Amino acid sequence: MRQTPLMLVIDNISCSIAGRPLFAGASARIPAGHKVGIVGANGSGKTTLFRLIRGEIEPESGTITLPVRTRTGGVDQEVPASETSLLETVLAADHERAALMVEAETASAPARIAEIQTRLAEIDAWSAEARASAILRGLGFSHEEQLRPCATFSGGWRMRVALAGVLFSAPDLLLLDEPTNYLDLEGALWLESYLARYPHTVLVISHDRGLLNRVSGSILHLENRRLALYQGNYDSFARTRAEQRTLQEAEARRQAAQRARIQGFVDRFRYKASKAKQAQSRLKMLAKMQPVATPEQATRHRFTFPDPEDALSPPIICMEGASVGYDNRPVLRNLDLGIDHDDRIALLGRNGEGKSTLAKLIAGRLPPMAGSVTRARKLRVGFFAQHQSEELTAGETPLAHLRRALPDAAPPALRARLAGFGLGAEQAETPVARLSGGQRARLTLLLATLHAPHLLILDEPTNHLDIESREALVEALTPWKGAVILVSHDMHLLNLLADRLWLVEGGRVREWRDDLETYRRHLLNASPQRKAGTRKSRSAVTPRPSGTPVRPSRERMQALRADLRRCEARLDKLAQMRDKLSQRLADPAIYAAESGNAAEPWQRKYAEVMDAIERAEALWMAAAERLEKAERDAG
Secondary structure, eight states, rough: OOOOOOOEEEEEEEEEEEEEEEEEEEEEEEETOOOOEEEEOOOOSHHHHHHHHHHHSSEEEEEEEEOOOOOEEEOOOOOOSSSSSHHHHHHHHHHHHHHHHHHHOOOOOHHHHHHHHHHHHHTTTTHHHHHHHHHHHHHTHHHHHSBBGGSSOOOHHHHHHHHHHHHHHHOEEEEESSSGGOOOHHHHHHHHHHHOOOSSSSEOOOOOOOHHHHHHHHEEEEEEEEEEEEEHHHHHHHHHHHHHHHHHOOOOHHHHHHHHHHHHHHHTTTTTTTTTTHHHHHHHHHHHHHOOOOOOOOOOOOOOOOSSOOOSOOSSEEEEEEEETTTTTTEEEEEEEETTOOOEEEEEOOOTSSHHHHHHHTTSSSOSSSEEEOOOOOEEEEOOSSGGTTOTTTTTTTTHHHHHHOTTTTTHHHHHHHTTTOOHEEEESGGGGGOOOOHHHHHHHHHHHTOOOSEEEETTTTTTTTTHHHHHHHHHHHHHSEEEEEEEEEEHHHHHHHHHHEEEEEEEEEESSOOHHHHHHHHHHGGGGEEEEOOOOHHOOOOTEOOOOOOOOHHHHHHHHHHHHHHHHHHHHHHHHHHHHHHTOOOOGGGGGGGGTHHHHHHHHHHHHHHHHHHHHHHHHHHHHHHHHHHHOOO
């Protein structure tokens, strides 16, 4: 049987950085054309592995071998803030094409001219501009933006240009380190689709479970300074690892019990003449037993978010005809939205549509330019900013940040809080500028939840968090009793946490009534401006005869039923609140003369709840009508 040629051979390498061993006898073999996800705990050495593959650093022992003339490409840093347009910057990333195009202008020897034109045809140089433009569109740049200088874009957007450049150059071995960190959900889904079609070998470091499942055919796991290659996507890897862990733990327990029995025999009889020989035999048996190592448990710092003690009447925020923007230019208009105390809302939409602007309006960091935003009295809001530098002071330590937030707390209590979010004694005294991205994210989460907010706004909270930390975040938020507004490109996280979806698009915000998988298909199939030159199939543009009802999908029916259940649950909660308030208002003591106006706040709360019930009943009726119509269409 013909074997697939190897692209990359890592043979028994060892390497240390700043005296810290990262690899010890690590080996792996990657076949050509494979898509491989690289996973491991933060700080385990994944990025260092890329540096070793590119030859930027040398292993202390062992070898890394690539086929001769292999072109390797990756994204190391953002594109400089130059006056060169985005399109020209991406075109220049294909160094061979750029050099041949320059030489074609000056070459005079007929033989050389023929060679240049032949090679330009081989590398499809004449379609390069269209291909580069398509990649930029896929990553979120309009045609007009592609012609603007790089200097007019922020660092995050220039990172996208760098990614576009390496994709356009199409190296034989593509190395991507957390490529979705600077992308919105739409861009991340486009990248997944692009990588799935990529014709060469891909190694991608990622903590995005969805990307690893949809792109990777193998997982390379870095643990205990060794490498292990698993066939299948991330979910398959996770199942295999769980089975291996169970078997290893069982074998370790069995061996520990056997050791205890042998050691017990030796202790009893080693000094007894009749049993001394047998005792010595068992001592030799103990010495020969190879210990079975219990698998190293993944480091999991469980987040603990304090629940708000004082319950607020719904809605906690109500917007009526609100507009918001910057410098008297509205980004979002005519917002009529309400947020209840137990809502879990995901904001959908591409970068630049206004998701972060809406989050800042909800948090009270931006005032409305028109209309009104009414907040419950005593509402506390926690805010996790996408760009952590907005929230943190680079020269201060985490301990100093916490001391400023809790000036009366004792130092041991502050350190305990930091430790609870995975920031140990060393990190507590390290300036923020020298912390890793994951450590800064943990500190920002701690500060956002410090005062038990009623509403927590999370703007891309999982950037720089490893998969275990993302799972820990879900575990902390699931039972938490406050409301959550979530902006994330992590589909797995959104699926687990969100029960309402708001689409931010075209200066408006509307409820997305379908589920996330439908939204994913909508992005991939209904956005031709984001496709990298793919041809639309005829079936995709065949018009449906007018008047023909669209048979709802199973996912659509499930989403409608879930929406109705949420409406019913909200009504039940409001009814419980109404009954409690009725009992309180029935107490004659609060109307006594000496009580003053004690009944007034309770009467106000009762009126608010009755108003909320009226709105909730309207939502319930609308949800029931949508489900009834869908059931009729389903036949």
